[in-house]
Amino acid sequence: MATTTTPTPARRTSRSPERAPQRVGFSQQLGRWDVKLSPYLYISPFFILFAVVGLFPLAYTAVVSVHDWHLIGGQGDFVGLKNYQDVLAQPNFWRGLRNTFSIFLLSSVPQVFIAIVLAAFLDANLRARTFWRMGVLLPYVVAPVAVSLIFSKLFADQSGVVNTVLGTFGVEPVKWHGDVLASHFAISTMVNFRWTGYNTLIFLAAMQAVPRDIYEAAILDGAGRLRQFFSVTVPMLRPTIIFVVLTSTIGGLQIFDEPRLYDQIGQGGNDRQWMTATMYLYELGWGAQKSFGRAAAVAWILFLIIIVVGIINFSITRRISSESAPKSGRKKR
Amino acid sequence: MRKTTRKMWAVAAGVTGVALLATACGSADSGSTGDASGDEKITLTVATFNEFGYDDLFAEYEAANPNVTVEHKKAATSNEARDNLNTRLAAGSGLSDIEAIEVDWLPELLQYSDKFVDLASDDVEGRWLEWKVAQATAEDGRLIGYGTDIGPEAIAYRSDLFAAAGLPTDREEVAALFGGDDATWDKYFEVGRQFKASNPDVAFFDSSAAIFQGMVNQMDAAFEDPETGEITALENPEVKEAYDAVLKAGVEDNLSSHKSQWSEDWTASFQNNGFATMLAPGWMLGVIEGNAKGVTGWDIANVFPGGGGNWGGSFLTVPAQGAHPEEAKALAAWLTAPEQQIKAFKAKGTFPSQTEALESEDLLSVTNPFFNNAPTGQILSERALAVKPEPPFKGPNYFAVSDAMSQAINRVDVDRTDDPATSWSKFEEAINALG
Numbered sequence: 001m002a003t004t005t006t007p008t009p010a011r012r013t014s015r016s017p018e019r020a021p022q023r024v025g026f027s028q029q030l031g032r033w034d035v036k037l038s039p040y041l042y043i044s045p046f047f048i049l050f051a052v053v054g055l056f057p058l059a060y061t062a063v064v065s066v067h068d069w070h071l072i073g074g075q076g077d078f079v080g081l082k083n084y085q086d087v088l089a090q091p092n093f094w095r096g097l098r099n100t101f102s103i104f105l106l107s108s109v110p111q112v113f114i115a116i117v118l119a120a121f122l123d124a125n126l127r128a129r130t131f132w133r134m135g136v137l138l139p140y141v142v143a144p145v146a147v148s149l150i151f152s153k154l155f156a157d158q159s160g161v162v163n164t165v166l167g168t169f170g171v172e173p174v175k176w177h178g179d180v181l182a183s184h185f186a187i188s189t190m191v192n193f194r195w196t197g198y199n200t201l202i203f204l205a206a207m208q209a210v211p212r213d214i215y216e217a218a219i220l221d222g223a224g225r226l227r228q229f230f231s232v233t234v235p236m237l238r239p240t241i242i243f244v245v246l247t248s249t250i251g252g253l254q255i256f257d258e259p260r261l262y263d264q265i266g267q268g269g270n271d272r273q274w275m276t277a278t279m280y281l282y283e284l285g286w287g288a289q290k291s292f293g294r295a296a297a298v299a300w301i302l303f304l305i306i307i308v309v310g311i312i313n314f315s316i317t318r319r320i321s322s323e324s325a326p327k328s329g330r331k332k333r
Numbered sequence: 334m335r336k337t338t339r340k341m342w343a344v345a346a347g348v349t350g351v352a353l354l355a356t357a358c359g360s361a362d363s364g365s366t367g368d369a370s371g372d373e374k375i376t377l378t379v380a381t382f383n384e385f386g387y388d389d390l391f392a393e394y395e396a397a398n399p400n401v402t403v404e405h406k407k408a409a410t411s412n413e414a415r416d417n418l419n420t421r422l423a424a425g426s427g428l429s430d431i432e433a434i435e436v437d438w439l440p441e442l443l444q445y446s447d448k449f450v451d452l453a454s455d456d457v458e459g460r461w462l463e464w465k466v467a468q469a470t471a472e473d474g475r476l477i478g479y480g481t482d483i484g485p486e487a488i489a490y491r492s493d494l495f496a497a498a499g500l501p502t503d504r505e506e507v508a509a510l511f512g513g514d515d516a517t518w519d520k521y522f523e524v525g526r527q528f529k530a531s532n533p534d535v536a537f538f539d540s541s542a543a544i545f546q547g548m549v550n551q552m553d554a555a556f557e558d559p560e561t562g563e564i565t566a567l568e569n570p571e572v573k574e575a576y577d578a579v580l581k582a583g584v585e586d587n588l589s590s591h592k593s594q595w596s597e598d599w600t601a602s603f604q605n606n607g608f609a610t611m612l613a614p615g616w617m618l619g620v621i622e623g624n625a626k627g628v629t630g631w632d633i634a635n636v637f638p639g640g641g642g643n644w645g646g647s648f649l650t651v652p653a654q655g656a657h658p659e660e661a662k663a664l665a666a667w668l669t670a671p672e673q674q675i676k677a678f679k680a681k682g683t684f685p686s687q688t689e690a691l692e693s694e695d696l697l698s699v700t701n702p703f704f705n706n707a708p709t710g711q712i713l714s715e716r717a718l719a720v721k722p723e724p725p726f727k728g729p730n731y732f733a734v735s736d737a738m739s740q741a742i743n744r745v746d747v748d749r750t751d752d753p754a755t756s757w758s759k760f761e762e763a764i765n766a767l768g
Binding site: 071072073074090091092152153156157158159160175177178179263264265266267269270271273286287288289290 | 412416419420422423441444445448592593595596597598601602730732733736739740741743744747748749750751759762763766767
C-alpha cells in the first residue's frame with residue numbers, strides 16, 4: 001500500500017523508549033486511524049445489518065427455543081432442550097422433513113440440469129437472442145402466490161386440466177393432492193417453473209465469460225458440440241454450478257409458499273402429504289399450539305440441516321465437475 | 334371451518350380500491366384538524382375480513398359524527414386476519430381500534446380477555462341472541478365482542494335433482510321429508526339413500542367433513558371438558574359415533590361427493606350437478622349463488638337435522654392497546670345495532686344476530702330470487718331461533734381438534750388414503766401431539 005511509510009516512524013518510537021518521544025500531531029493520528037479503520041468502516045454497513053437482521057435473530061431464536069414461549073402469552077419457563085425433544089418425537093416433524101427433501105430433490109436436481117442445457121442453447125447463435133433470453137426469465141417475474149393459485153387449479157384432482165389431458169390419453173386420473181409423490185411432483189413443477197429461467201440466466205452469464213479461444217482450441221482438437229459442452233463448458237462453469245446448487249439448496253429446504261398455497265387450507269394435506277418443515281414450523285408457532293418455543297426449535301434444527309446439506313452439496317459439486325475434466329479443473333486452482 | 338371464498342380476488346381488488354380512496358380522502362381533509370379537546374378530530378381504524386357489508390355504514394357514521402374519520406382495513410380471508418391479530422396482539426401494538434374476529438378463534442382469545450376492552454354495558458343488554466353473547470363472554474364475565482352476524486343453518490337442495498329422483502320438490506314438503514321439527518341425521522341419511530337408489534350418478538351431499546361439522550355444532554361439549562379444559566375428543570362417545578355415522582353414510586353408502594369444501598373440485602362441482610343437498614348457514618347462500626351461477630333449481634328448506642344449528646358468525650372487539658377505546662366502543666355498538674346489521678344483511682347477506690332484527694319486518698320480508706324466491710329472511714330467522722340457547726362449549730383447543738378431525742374425515746372421504754379405523758388412529762396421534 002502507498003501508506004506504509006507513515007506508520008513506520010511511529011512504531012519505531014514506541015519500541016525505543018530511550019529516545020525522546022516524538023510528538024505525533026493529532027491530524028497525523030487521525031490520518032493513521034483513517035488508513036487503518038476506514039476499510040472496515042466502508043464494509044461495516046453489511047456486517048452491522050447482518051448482525052441486526054441475521055445474527056441477532058439467530059441467537060434470539062436459540063434463546064426462544066429453550067423456553068416455554070407462547071405466541072400471545074410470551075416468555076415462559078426455561079425448559080432446556082425439551083422443545084427439541086418434543087419436536088423430534090413428533091411423527092409430523094419427520095413427515096415434514098421427508099416431504100422437504102423429496103420436494104427439494106424433485107425440484108433442484110432437474111432444475112440445475114435443465115438450466116445448464118437451456119443456457120447452452122441460449123449461448124448459441126440464435127435469432128432474436130434477447131427475446132429468448134428475457135423469455136426464460138418471465139416466469140420468475142410472476143409472484144409465487146399467483147403461480148401457486150394457477151397450478152393448484154391445473155392440478156385439481158377431479159376438475160383439473162392436467163388430469164383431463166391425461167384422460168384423453170387414457171391415463172387414469174392422478175391423485176395430485178391425495179398421493180404423496182404426485183403432490184410433491186406437482187409442487188416441484190411450480191418451483192421449477194419459477195426458478196429454472198433464473199438459473200439459466202446465471203449459467204448463461206457464466207458461459208459467456210468462458211474465453212472463446214478455449215472453444216477454438218477444442219474445435220481444432222476435433223471436439224464435437226457435445227464434447228465441447230462436457231469438456232469445456234461444464235468444467236468452466238464449476239464456480240457457478242457451486243453457487244447455484246448452494247442457493248437452490250438453501251431455497252429448496254426452506255420452501256413454503258408453493259406448498260402452503262397448494263390447497264385452500266394450507267396445512268399440507270389431510271395426511272400431511274406435502275407439509276414441509278417450514279410449514280410445520282409455522283403451524284407450531286402460529287397454528288393451534290402457538291408455541292414459539294417449539295417453532296424456534298424446528299427453526300434451529302432446520303438451520304443445522306441446511307448447513308450440513310449445503311456442505312455435502314458443496315463437496316459433491318466440487319468433485320463431480322473436477323472429475324468430468326480433471327485437467328482444466330486443476331489448472332484453475 | 335373457514336369462510337375463505339373464491340371471491341378473494343374480487344376482494345383484493347376491492348381493498349386496493351378502498352385503499353386508494355382512503356388515501357385520497359385522507360389528504361383532502363388533513364388541513365382542518367386541531368380543534369378543542371371536546372370534539373377533537375380522531376381517526377378510528379376498523380379491521381374486517383371477507384365481507385361485513387359495512388362500507389356504506391362508515392360513511393353514514395362519519396356524517397353523524399363529524400369529528401370521527403373511519404378507516405377500513407379489509408383482509409381477504411379470515412385466516413389472514415387471524416394471523417395479523419395474533420401477531421400484533423403478541424407484539425402489543427399495531428392493531429386497529431376495532432378488530433373483527435370469527436367465532437372459531439374466540440376461545441383462544443378468551444384466554445387473554447384482558448387484552449380487550451370489556452364491552453359490557455346496559456345500552457346493549459339483551460341486544461343479541463343469548464347464545465351469541467355467551468360465546469363472547471369470558472369466564473370472569475367480561476364481554477370481549479359485540480355480535481355481528483350468525484350462521485343459522487338450513488338445508489339447501491336442488492329441486493330439479495330431487496324431482497329426477499322421484500322425491501318431493503316443494504320446500505315445505507322437503508322440510509317434511511327430512512322430518513320437519515323432528516328431523517334427525519339418521520332421517521337425513523335415509524333420504525339420501527333413497528335419493529341415491531334412483532339417482533346413482535349424483536352425490537347426495539357435498540362433503541362428509543361439512544356434515545360432521547354440522548353435528549359437532551349441536552353437541553354440548555364435543556372435544557373438551559368445560560370444567561377442566563382437557564381434550565376429551567378421543568373418549569367422548571358422541572364424537573366417535575358421529576365420526577362413524579358420517580363415514581358410513583358418506584363413504585360406505587357413497588352419499589358424499591368426496592370433495593373437501595372450498596377446494597377447486599368442490600367449487601367446480603356446483604356447475605356439473607356435483608351434489609343435491611348441502612348444509613347451508615346464512616352466509617353460504619351467497620357462496621352457492623356465486624359458484625352455481627346459471628344453474629337453476631337451488632332451493633332452501635326450513636329444516637335442519639337434530640334441531641337448530643349455527644355455523645360461524647363474527648364479532649367486533651376493541652383491543653385494549655388502541656388509543657381511543659371509548660370512541661371505538663361507541664362505533665362498535667353502533668355498527669352492531671339491529672338497524673345497521675339489517676342494512677349489512679341487505680348489502681352482503683350477513684345474517685343479523687340481534688333479537689330485534691330477527692323480528693323486523695324489513696328482514697322477514699327478504700326473499701332470494703336465486704333460491705326460487707324462497708323467503709330466506711323468514712327461514713333463517715326461524716332457524717336462528719331453533720338454535721339451543723346454551724352454545725356448545727368450545728375451549729382453547731377447539732380449533733386444533735376440529736382441524737384434525739376434518740383432516741381425519743377427509744383422509745377417508747376425499748383422499749381415500751385411509752379407512753375409518755386407520756384414519757382414526759392418525760387422529761389420535763394428532764390429538765396426542767397437541768399436549
